Amino acid sequence: MSPIRMMHLLPVEAYTSQEWFEREQELIFSKVWHYAGFAEDIVEPGQYISVQAGLNNIFIVMGRDRRLRAFHNICRHRGTQLLRAVGKSQKAITCPYHDWTYDLEGNLISVPEEDREFPDLDKSCLGLKPASVDRWRGMLWVHPDPNAGSIMEWFGEIEPELGPHQVDKLVEYPQVRTTTEIKANWKIVVENYIDVYHLSHLHSGTLHMYDHAKAKFGFVGPHYVFWEPLSQWYREDIEKNVMMPLLDEIPRNKIGAWVPMLFPGLGLAENESSWSIYYVMPLAPDSTRVETRTKVKNVSSWEFAMQSWRSGSFWTRNTSAKYEGDAKTDSLATGDFMAEDVYVCEQQQKSLQSPYFEIGATAVSGESPVKEHQQIVLAFIEGNQQAK
Amino acid sequence: MTTQTFHALRVLDAYNPIATAKTVVFDVPNILKDTFRWRAGQHITLRFELNGEEVRRSYTVSSSPVSGEKLCITVKRVLGGLVSNYINNNVRAGDEIEIMSPFGGFCLDPDGKKRRTHYFFGAGSGITPLFSMLQSVLLAEPYSYAYLLYGNTSENSIIFQQTLADLVEQYPERCVVRHVLSNRSVLTSFRPWRTGRIDTDAIWSFIEEHPPYAHDAQYYVCGPGNMNTSVKSALQDIDVPVTRIHSENFGGVVEMDNSFEGIAAKTTVILDGQSHEVHVARGQTLLQAMIAVDLNPPYSCQSGICGACRTKLMAGEVHMRARMALEDTEIEQGEILSCQSVAKTDKIAVVFD
Ligand code: FES
Ligand SMILES: [Fe+2]
Numbered sequence: 001m002s003p004i005r006m007m008h009l010l011p012v013e014a015y016t017s018q019e020w021f022e023r024e025q026e027l028i029f030s031k032v033w034h035y036a037g038f039a040e041d042i043v044e045p046g047q048y049i050s051v052q053a054g055l056n057n058i059f060i061v062m063g064r065d066r067r068l069r070a071f072h073n074i075c076r077h078r079g080t081q082l083l084r085a086v087g088k089s090q091k092a093i094t095c096p097y098h099d100w101t102y103d104l105e106g107n108l109i110s111v112p113e114e115d116r117e118f119p120d121l122d123k124s125c126l127g128l129k130p131a132s133v134d135r136w137r138g139m140l141w142v143h144p145d146p147n148a149g150s151i152m153e154w155f156g157e158i159e160p161e162l163g164p165h166q167v168d169k170l171v172e173y174p175q176v177r178t179t180t181e182i183k184a185n186w187k188i189v190v191e192n193y194i195d196v197y198h199l200s201h202l203h204s205g206t207l208h209m210y211d212h213a214k215a216k217f218g219f220v221g222p223h224y225v226f227w228e229p230l231s232q233w234y235r236e237d238i239e240k241n242v243m244m245p246l247l248d249e250i251p252r253n254k255i256g257a258w259v260p261m262l263f264p265g266l267g268l269a270e271n272e273s274s275w276s277i278y279y280v281m282p283l284a285p286d287s288t289r290v291e292t293r294t295k296v297k298n299v300s301s302w303e304f305a306m307q308s309w310r311s312g313s314f315w316t317r318n319t320s321a322k323y324e325g326d327a328k329t330d331s332l333a334t335g336d337f338m339a340e341d342v343y344v345c346e347q348q349q350k351s352l353q354s355p356y357f358e359i360g361a362t363a364v365s366g367e368s369p370v371k372e373h374q375q376i377v378l379a380f381i382e383g384n385q386q387a388k
Numbered sequence: 389m390t391t392q393t394f395h396a397l398r399v400l401d402a403y404n405p406i407a408t409a410k411t412v413v414f415d416v417p418n419i420l421k422d423t424f425r426w427r428a429g430q431h432i433t434l435r436f437e438l439n440g441e442e443v444r445r446s447y448t449v450s451s452s453p454v455s456g457e458k459l460c461i462t463v464k465r466v467l468g469g470l471v472s473n474y475i476n477n478n479v480r481a482g483d484e485i486e487i488m489s490p491f492g493g494f495c496l497d498p499d500g501k502k503r504r505t506h507y508f509f510g511a512g513s514g515i516t517p518l519f520s521m522l523q524s525v526l527l528a529e530p531y532s533y534a535y536l537l538y539g540n541t542s543e544n545s546i547i548f549q550q551t552l553a554d555l556v557e558q559y560p561e562r563c564v565v566r567h568v569l570s571n572r573s574v575l576t577s578f579r580p581w582r583t584g585r586i587d588t589d590a591i592w593s594f595i596e597e598h599p600p601y602a603h604d605a606q607y608y609v610c611g612p613g614n615m616n617t618s619v620k621s622a623l624q625d626i627d628v629p630v631t632r633i634h635s636e637n638f639g640g641v642v643e644m645d646n647s648f649e650g651i652a653a654k655t656t657v658i659l660d661g662q663s664h665e666v667h668v669a670r671g672q673t674l675l676q677a678m679i680a681v682d683l684n685p686p687y688s689c690q691s692g693i694c695g696a697c698r699t700k701l702m703a704g705e706v707h708m709r710a711r712m713a714l715e716d717t718e719i720e721q722g723e724i725l726s727c728q729s730v731a732k733t734d735k736i737a738v739v740f741d
Contacts, residue, residue: 064626066599105627134503134603150604152503152531 008359009374012352015185021285028264028380030054033154035266035279036133036140038293040172041086042068046104049086049140052281056144058131059083061093063104070133070142071106076126093128102128138167138295139277155262161225163258163270164249170275170295178292182342184349186265186282187377189290192345193259193267193278194224194373197366202344205320206337209234210257217369222263222376224369229256230272234318241314244273245297245307263376273297286349292338394435394486395420400458402479405547409464409513410476411450414487416459426453426490427497428524429517429608429636432461433688433696435486438474445471446694448516449490450548452523454498462547464513488688491696493718494636496521496608498528505600506532509619511539511586511611517636518610519548526559533601534559537594539568539586539611543578564598586615588622595626609635634715648707650730656703658739659685674699674706674726674738685726685740692728699726704736 005012014020034053041049042062050059050073057073059082073081075095082095082102092109094101101110106128111118132148134141137159141151152159182189192198199212208231215228234241235255250272258270265280276294283289296304322340325333331343351357362371397420401413416424426432431446451457466472479485494517496506506525508518515538525534540546552565566581568590582590607628609619616635623633650673655666657678668677675697678685688696695713701722706729714723726738 065605065623065628066595067605067628068603103627105629135601136503150501150503150531153501156501156531 005355005357006359007352007374008362008371009378010187012357014377015187015349016285016352018285021282023381024282024377025054027383028054028377029282030056030144031380032264033134033141033143033148033151034058035262035277036060036142038172038295039135039138039140039168041140044088046091047088048083050083051142053142053144056131057081058142058144060133060140060142061089061104068133068135068140069104069106070131071128072131072144074129075100076108076128077111082128106130137162138170155223158220158223158225158260158262161220161227161258162260162268163275164251164254165247165270165275166249167275167295169298170247171298173274173294173296176292176294178290178338180290180292180338180342181283182288182290182345183286184288184345185285186280186288187373188345188348189280189288190261190265190267190373191370192341193280194226194261194369195367196226196369197363198344202322202340203337205322206335206340209318219369219372219376224261224263224373226259226261227256228259238272241311242273243308243311243315245299245303246273247275247297261373394488395423396484397424397459397487399479399481399483399485401481402483404476405462406544406549408476408545409462409547410479411460411462412475412479412485413458413460414485423489424459424487426459427492427495428453428520429495430490430492431517431694432459432490433488433694434461434471435488436471436474438470443471444688444690446492446689446696448492448520450516450519452520452527454524454528462513462516464545464547488696491686491688491694492636493695493698493713493715494608494610494634496524496606496634498524498532500528500530502529502604503531503602504529504533504604504606505602506534507595507600507605507607508534508536508538509586509591509607509609509611509615510536511615512541512545513547514610514612514615515547516610518608519552521608522552522563523555526555526563531602533562533564535564535566535594535598537566537568537586537590539570539615542569542571542573543576543580566594566598586611586619588618588625591619591622592626605632607633609633631717636712645707645709648730648732650707651732651734653704653731653734653736655731655735656737657683657685658737659683660740668731668736671730674724674729674731674736678726687727690727692725695725697726698723699738699740700724702737702739704734705732706730706736707732 007015036051037049045062045064048059048061050057058070059073060068060070062068073083075082077098077100080095080097082093092101092103099112103109108123108126130146132143132146134151136151136155196215196217199207210228211231212228217226255272261267267278269276274294274296276292279291281289319335321335322332327334331339397414399412400415403411405411426449431448433444433446435444447461447463449459450462451460463472463475465476508522510518522534522536525532556563556565568582568586569580570585572583607623609616620633620635649671652670653668655668657664657666664683666677666681668674675687686696688694692710693712701724706724708725708728710728713725
């Protein structure tokens with residue numbers, strides 16, 4: 001019998017089998033605070049969004065008191081999903097199946113033909129099941145458990161390690177919003193995000209404006225933190241070189257990139273001119289959706305145009321693709337670091353099928369986060385991790 | 389708290405934050421530190437001998453228990469008010485005043501782990517508990533937010549105006565203070581957020597302009613007259629669950645419900661772990677009946693405001709003439725004010741704990 005094939009600390013099956021996928025959905029993604037969107041996604045009473053948090057579909061709706069409420073998106077009659085992805089309902093939520101209707105507090109307020117069909121129904125026992133919701137760092141978060149407690153028990157310790165960005169004051173740059181389906185397990189995608197070793201190799205021509213040799217990184221609880229300064233040649237004339245208006249709240253001595261990965265799968269990229277999220281959502285053992293959204297300084301498009309014009313020649317001179325070739329057919333010829341990452345993730349997933357696959361060696365420092373992340377996943381699966 | 393011991397505390401300082409109010413700062417000796425530990429929002433009862441009679445009044449501690457400040461109260465003159473005017477006219481540093489330890493259930497206990505948005509609606513001297521709460525949130529609940537809507541008649545009746553402005557400057561991301569003035573003077577440069585009263589429209593606009601950041605929102609109301617009722621109903625009209633609204637009528641006119649005189653009743657009182665049989669006469673309050681037989685139950689203001697005399701009804705029914713000191717949820721759990729309760733059934737049992 002051949003030995004169990006491993007990806008460092010996890011068996012290869014953790015990246016390929018349906019069984020592992022389901023266990024993670026149940027034991028990781030259904031047990032922690034889950035990213036649900038930007039705070040700007042719900043700004044007025046009646047507006048709602050729904051989000052899949054592990055096994056739970058949860059919707060968030062704003063009441064007239066401007067407080068958010070979260071409920072499990074399940075009709076208390078026969079369990080039909082109540083609301084679609086996003087929208088606005090006036091005062092009530094009506095199930096499409098039999099028109100059972102709930103108010104924005106989740107109370108069941110009307111049942112068609114109640115007298116005849118449900119003579120003994122106690123509506124007060126059939127309110128929607130509540131979940132928890134909060135807003136943190138400009139984002140909305142949900143937790144399936146209505147008594148999840150404070151979100152700061154989950155993020156309090158990592159907050160001081162994040163960038164000084166005033167996320168609520170930045171505005172979204174909708175044109176650069178992306179959704180990508182990657183044919184790889186979600187952990188491969190996360191491991192790529194936190195792999196420090198690859199930065200100066202795969203991205204030698206795309207992320208070299210940061211000084212990877214000076215990167216500081218590690219874990220705070222289950223969350224990964226990372227910071228690195230700008231490269232000297234870029235920083236020297238940063239006012240001119242930066243592609244978009246510089247964010248004022250970042251002190252010059254700390255200017256650089258904060259690239260944390262909040263467990264499980266919400267990456268942030270907080271840098272000198274923008275703030276982005278990288279939302280990793282597992283779809284199947286070998287398929288993961290990544291959504292990115294970006295916020296920038298709240299100034300006029302004229303200022304953006306000027307800055308881009310000022311820095312234009314610098315970037316033409318200083319960006320290069322990993323390989324020469326046709327950017328249309330070869331990700332490694334695009335000069336786009338995200339395309340480079342997607343490419344290697346999918347290539348790694350492919351190899352997992354091979355009986356000859358094995359991990360040859362692990363970089364002591366640059367790949368240590370990969371192993372540590374696996375350890376955290378294992379702890380959740382084995383039930384040793386206190387989830388919040 | 390079943391003892392009603394008064395302690396003589398020395399006045400360290402007494403000054404006028406505005407012309408019509410006086411702040412009195414007390415020196416609490418080390419030996420009494422525990423006795424006088426207070427929660428944000430609680431009151432203390434002061435006892436004076438005025439014109440040969442004993443009078444008691446309760447005032448909210450206006451300093452924050454987490455700021456390291458001394459115990460102090462801020463007393464606004466009430467037109468024709470015996471004690472408030474006495475304090476404003478006479479109390480000075482070096483005086484000794486008889487004071488009972490802090491009490492009251494309208495509290496905000498800061499919790500450093502929690503992440504909440506605290507809304508405060510206050511008017512006139514109703515600001516004192518809210519001021520202590522707001523400061524405590526900013527100091528000891530670092531992940532939480534504090535939004536105050538504060539009503540006054542005119543600029544020179546705003547207590548704590550400067551301190552509040554300083555707090556906003558110190559915590560710009562977490563603290564909002566908006567002033568509403570009913571009389572706006574054209575002679576000053578001070579521009580209130582609105583003129584008028586803290587009415588439904590003002591409350592809704594305030595929440596719309598300052599929606600809760602953290603979604604565990606709590607609402608605290610303290611003002612004179614019917615302000616509490618009207619703020620509460622404005623909040624409930626926009627679906628704020630009643631469990632999130634905390635209020636206290638203080639310093640305002642207490643409406644008495646004298647619709648029921650009370651009947652005679654045999655009462656079992658459990659006080660300090662001892663059981664006593666007390667006869668309550670027709671028209672007599674539980675408190676009066678207990679004092680008449682030399683029991684020593686806790687009480688203070690005797691007007692249903694302070695809550696010091698609260699006890700739990702275990703059997704029978706009572707009618708309460710006033711109940712400001714109790715929240716609805718407490719009443720549902722059987723809490724009553726012995727100074728306001730007359731018997732409705734001929735057998736009653738209460739327990740003090
Ligand atoms: S399942 Fe919703 S109304 Fe029937
Ligand atoms: Fe990468």
